Amino acid sequence: MLTQSKILIKLELCNLYGWNVLRFSRDKKARKKSLGILAVGLFVLAILMCYVGGLSYGLCSLGLSEVVPAYLITISGMLIFVFGMLKAGSVVFRKEGHDILCALPLSRGVVPISRLCRMYVENLLMTLAVLLPGIGIYAWNVRPAAAFYWMSFLGIWSIPLIPMAAAILIGTLITGISSRMRHKSLVATGLSIFFVLVILYGSFRLSAMEGEMDSQMWKNLSMWIMGLLEKVYPPAVWLGTAMTQGDLSKGMLCIGFSVAVFAGVAAGTALCFEKICRNLFGSYAKHDYRMGELKANSMVVSLCKREFQRYFSSSIYVTNTIIGPIMGCVLCGGLLVTGTESLEKVLPFPVEIESLIPFVIAGVFCMMATTATSISMEGKNWWIVKSLPLTVKNILDAKILMNLLLLLPFYLLSELFLIFALKPGVGELFWQMLLPAVLILFSSVYGITVNLYVPVMEWDNEVRIVKQSASALAGGMGGFLLAVLCAIGVCVVPPMYAVFLKAGMCLAVFSVTVLLYRHNNHYDICGKI
Amino acid sequence: MLKIEHVTKHYKGSSKGISDLSLHIAPGDLYAFIGHNGAGKTTTLKCVAGIQDFDAGTIQIGGVDIRKDPLECKKQFAYIPDNPDLYEYLTGIQYLNFIADIFGVPARDREERIKEYGDAFEITASLGDLISTYSHGMKQKLVLISALVHQPKLLILDEPFVGLDPKATVILKDLMRSICAGGGAIFFSTHVLDVAEKLCNKVAIIRNGVLVASGDMEDVVNQGRSLEAIFMEVLEHADTE
Numbered sequence: 004m005l006t007q008s009k010i011l012i013k014l015e016l017c018n019l020y021g022w023n024v025l026r027f028s029r030d031k032k033a034r035k036k037s038l039g040i041l042a043v044g045l046f047v048l049a050i051l052m053c054y055v056g057g058l059s060y061g062l063c064s065l066g067l068s069e070v071v072p073a074y075l076i077t078i079s080g081m082l083i084f085v086f087g088m089l090k091a092g093s094v095v096f097r098k099e100g101h102d103i104l105c106a107l108p109l110s111r112g113v114v115p116i117s118r119l120c121r122m123y124v125e126n127l128l129m130t131l132a133v134l135l136p137g138i139g140i141y142a143w144n145v146r147p148a149a150a151f152y153w154m155s156f157l158g159i160w161s162i163p164l165i166p167m168a169a170a171i172l173i174g175t176l177i178t179g180i181s182s183r184m185r186h187k188s189l190v191a192t193g194l195s196i197f198f199v200l201v202i203l204y205g206s207f208r209l210s211a212m213e214g215e216m217d218s219q220m221w222k223n224l225s226m227w228i229m230g231l232l233e234k235v236y237p238p239a240v241w242l243g244t245a246m247t248q249g250d251l252s253k254g255m256l257c258i259g260f261s262v263a264v265f266a267g268v269a270a271g272t273a274l275c276f277e278k279i280c281r282n283l284f285g286s287y288a289k290h291d292y293r294m295g296e297l298k299a300n301s302m303v304v305s306l307c308k309r310e311f312q313r314y315f316s317s318s319i320y321v322t323n324t325i326i327g328p329i330m331g332c333v334l335c336g337g338l339l340v341t342g343t344e345s346l347e348k349v350l351p352f353p354v355e356i357e358s359l360i361p362f363v364i365a366g367v368f369c370m371m372a373t374t375a376t377s378i379s380m381e382g383k384n385w386w387i388v389k390s391l392p393l394t395v396k397n398i399l400d401a402k403i404l405m406n407l408l409l410l411l412p413f414y415l416l417s418e419l420f421l422i423f424a425l426k427p428g429v430g431e432l433f434w435q436m437l438l439p440a441v442l443i444l445f446s447s448v449y450g451i452t453v454n455l456y457v458p459v460m461e462w463d464n465e466v467r468i469v470k471q472s473a474s475a476l477a478g479g480m481g482g483f484l485l486a487v488l489c490a491i492g493v494c495v496v497p498p499m500y501a502v503f504l505k506a507g508m509c510l511a512v513f514s515v516t517v518l519l520y521r522h523n524n525h526y527d528i529c530g531k532i
Numbered sequence: 533m534l535k536i537e538h539v540t541k542h543y544k545g546s547s548k549g550i551s552d553l554s555l556h557i558a559p560g561d562l563y564a565f566i567g568h569n570g571a572g573k574t575t576t577l578k579c580v581a582g583i584q585d586f587d588a589g590t591i592q593i594g595g596v597d598i599r600k601d602p603l604e605c606k607k608q609f610a611y612i613p614d615n616p617d618l619y620e621y622l623t624g625i626q627y628l629n630f631i632a633d634i635f636g637v638p639a640r641d642r643e644e645r646i647k648e649y650g651d652a653f654e655i656t657a658s659l660g661d662l663i664s665t666y667s668h669g670m671k672q673k674l675v676l677i678s679a680l681v682h683q684p685k686l687l688i689l690d691e692p693f694v695g696l697d698p699k700a701t702v703i704l705k706d707l708m709r710s711i712c713a714g715g716g717a718i719f720f721s722t723h724v725l726d727v728a729e730k731l732c733n734k735v736a737i738i739r740n741g742v743l744v745a746s747g748d749m750e751d752v753v754n755q756g757r758s759l760e761a762i763f764m765e766v767l768e769h770a771d772t773e
Contacts, residue, residue: 031544292660294647297629297639305633309619316621383617389583391634392606529602530585 004110011109011117016124020044020471039457043473048132056136063144070228071141072134072155073243076162077236079133083126084166085202089195090466091174093319094122095272098284099463112273119171119269126163134159150249158242161258164265165238172268173198179275181318182282191318192325199326200333302393306401307408313380314373314405320380323469327370328413334367335420343425357425358501361435362490364417365442368410369482374450376475377402378532379459379468389529396524399451406447414439434505441509442489445516446482452519453478455526485512533559533686533717534580539589541575550575550741553589557719557734559685562712564728564749565721566763567738573721574614576738577690580719581611593686607635609686610679614694614721616671620664624655624674627663628681635682642681649677652703668695676704687711689720693727705731729759737766744769 017023021037028034055078059071095118104114138155141147177198181191233240238257245254300308314320343356381388388398418436421427427435454474462468469475489508496504534557542549550572557563567573578584580591582602591598593605619627625646632642650656653673663671672695679687687708693701708718708731722728728735729749736746744766745752753759 288658288661288665290657290661292625292657294643294650294656294659297625297632297643297646299637299639299642300629300633302634302636305630309622309630312621312626313619384619386583386611386613386617387619390581390606390611391631392603393634394603527585529583 004113007109007113008116008120011104011113012120015117015121019121019124036457036459040459040471040473043476047476051132052136055133056140059137059140063140065224067225067228068141068145069247070225070232070243071137072246073229073232073239075134075137076239076242077232079130079162080166080236080239082129082133083163084170086470087122087126087167087170088173088198089319089322090470091122091171092178092191093464093466094118095171095174096178096276096279096283097464101280101284112276115273115276116269119167119272122167122171123163126167127160130159130162134162147247148249150251151246154246154249154251154254158245158254158258161261162242164261168265168268171272175272175275175279178283179279182279187283188316188318188321192315192321195318195322196325196329199322200329302397303401303404306393306397307404310377310401310405311409314409317380317465317469319465319469320373320376323475324371324373325409327367328410331364331367331417332413332420334363335417335424339420339424355498357427357431357435358493358498359490360421360425361438362442362486362493364414364421365439366483366486366490368414368417368439368443369446369486371475371479372446372450372482373406373409374402374447375454375478375481376450376468376472377405378451378454379462379472379474380465382460382462382468385460385532394524395526395528398528399523402451403447406450407443410443414443430502434502437509438489438505441512441516442482442486445485445512445519448516448519448523449481450474450478451523453481455523455528455532458532460532533557533561533594534719535590535592536576536580537590537592539576539579539586539591541572541579541584541586548572548575548741550579550586550738553738553741553743555719555736555743555746557686557717559715559717560712561717561719561734562708562732563717563719563734563736564732565719565736565738566723566725566728566759567721568767571738572741573738574690575741577611577688577719577721581609581688582606583611608684609688610682610684611688612675612679612690612692614690616668616675618663618671618675620662623662624659624666627674628659628678631678632681637682645681645683646677649680652707653677653700669697669700672696673700680707685716687716687718687720689718691722692720693722693724725758725760725763729753735759737763739767 021040024033025037025041028037055075059075062068062071062074095115097118134155142151177191177194180194181187229240229243232243238260241253241257241260244250245252245257338360378385421435422432425431425435457473457477459468459472459474489512492504492508493501534555536553536555539553540549540551542551548570553572553576555563565573565576575584579586580593580598582598582605594608596604596608598605619630622630628646629642632646637645646659647656650659653676655670655673655677658666658670663674666674672692676692679689692704696704705727708720712718712733732749734747735749735752737744737752745762749759753762
């Protein structure tokens with residue numbers, strides 16, 4: 004079993020982040036793409052490391068050095084849990100290669116274990132990216148004893164285990180429940196969204212429980228932070244304390260607990276792996292169709308309908324892109340219930356909430372445009388639209404239209420909530436509706452542009468496209484970043500000039516959108532994709 | 533119907549591709565395109581179907597240049613790839629309806645044609661099921677129906693017999709004959725030389741991207757030798773050159 008596990012783990016890891024393609028492909032285009040993906044990955048890693056480094060430096064400067072390790076362990080744990088939960092099901096129970104592996108004389112549990120190992124390696128790399136800069140800055144500031152280094156070395160390997168176990172547990176639960184249903188994808192999507200909302204609600208409740216900080220808390224800020232971290236994720240505090248105080252017993256407790264939890268979840272996953280796969284990949288064919296009347300649709304309607312069918316067929320695609328609009332509605336609904344005063348208190352600087360809210364709405368709505376990955380999601384089916392009598396404009400319009408129609412009900416609901424919450428005048432209402440609309444339109448078109456330039460048409464798992472592709476990152480975040488920039492602009496400019504700035508923004512963003520749209524429609528999809 | 537003139541396509545960093553390939557396919561032609569694995573058959577068919585660009589030469593369909601007016605060209609033909617990767621999230625009937633919508637086939641006509649071809653290929657009962665539940669052969673039948681539903685003048689087929697059961701193979705051969713008898717044209721690649729010899733009036737042999745023989749089947753297959761023997765002889769002759 005050990006030998007088999009080694010072979011499969013090697014197979015799982017050999018093409019991690021497209022490494023194998025980069026090593027062996029003679030196709031310069033494929034190599035360029037792999038290099039591009041690797042470069043984007045390294046860039047993100049560098050940003051994360053800079054952010055964590057800055058954060059650690061800030062904490063050390065405030066005299067809060069001792070909370071640095073626990074704080075960073077919590078951050079890496081949260082990242083692993085949130086990203087892992089949404090992709091665990093599709094990584095562990097992925098269909099690609101399943102039939103071939105099933106036909107091989109492999110011991111039970113070898114396949115899921117190899118996939119869990121792949122997840123572990125990915126998560127460990129992320130943990131190292133978060134922890135190493137912070138530990139370096141801590142060590143440079145505090146000059147700790149040798150115990151800090153060997154405790155860090157011992158403990159760092161165990162950090163991804165608990166968040167991974169939790170993510171796998173929820174991922175397996177979602178996949179297991181949905182595998183018993185006929186409409187597997189829809190059920191999986193609903194459950195994923197439900198769990199994300201539960202997590203969001205939990206984090207809000209936690210902040211509310213903490214209440215406002217009083218002067219006593221400021222005096223002992225480090226204890227207050229450790230107390231908060233202990234509530235959120237106790238093993239982070241155990242290991243953090245073990246590292247900073249050389250407390251071996253707490254370190255061993257954290258490592259032992261992490262290994263035990265992960266082993267339990269891994270064993271459970273391995274046990275139910277085959278049953279879930281059987282249900283998941285089993286076909287459900289009624290074989291009783293009778294020809295009836297068929298309805299003819301226009302080309303646009305037919306293309307758009309197909310885009311929606313594609314979208315709702317992938318639970319990870321839906322979950323990843325619908326959370327933003329849902330959050331937008333929840334936020335506006337929350338404003339209606341609590342009023343604007345509570346939000347103004349939370350913000351670190353004084354600002355008129357009415358002028359900021361259109362950008363907040365635009366930001367959450369543009370967080371992950373479906374268009375940013377819609378071309379890559381065509382994958383092996385791309386030949387179909389390419390061989391049909393369709394212009395590039397026809398194909399891309401359907402993708403943009405789908406994104407806009409998907410967001411429309413959420414947008415209208417959010418605006419309705421805002422009308423009742425803020426009671427804006429005609430002028431304010433105009434900007435409140437126009438600014439998010441213009442930014443959403445931009446993010447839809449910009450997503451297409453990015454995906455045209457960095458498409459990935461050869462993939463074996465949708466996770467690769469929706470979560471790990473350069474277009475998902477660069478295309479999905481474009482609208483969000485622009486909304487943030489616009490919001491900063493409105494906050495900085497004196498109120499009397501704000502209206503001119505907003506008008507200028509709308510005009511500029513709309514003009515860029517039109518330029519990008521025209522550029523996209525002349526893209527040579529046959530020659531370049 | 534289809535004119536391929538001096539078409540060259542090379543992949544960067546690879547020796548594969550096609551060089552200076554010229555072929556003329558007239559209405560009524562049933563044209564077989566044969567060659568070894570990696571010879572350039574699929575590349576040629578993809579260039580003709582307008583889903584892959586080429587480096588030099590021209591391709592005209594019904595007198596229209598595919599580079600200048602791809603839309604007009606694509607309205608005239610149907611293309612079937614060697615591996616029918618279809619939208620697995622659609623049912624068979626949804627896929628056929630989608631294709632019919634794109635080609636603007638009236639509702640009544642599409643109903644009649646889908647029923648006719650669906651019954652002929654014995655797939656009608658499965659049209660309500662998701663394509664993900666289909667076998668390779670069923671997908672091949674579905675993609676064939678989708679190609680026939682808009683009655684194209686030209687069919688470009690890449691290995692159309694792979695995965696089909698014997699009955700479906702016979703039906704497809706009959707359909708191919710009747711389409712060409714009605715003035716249509718079919719350009720298809722195959723490894724089944726017996727079928728090509730019996731079915732087609734024209735044949736082209738490609739080796740390492742270069743056309744080594746083409747023309748009427750009767751002219752290529754002469755002196756009582758089979759297409760198989762000619763094919764082997766042509767390849768060996770090319771090897772010694």
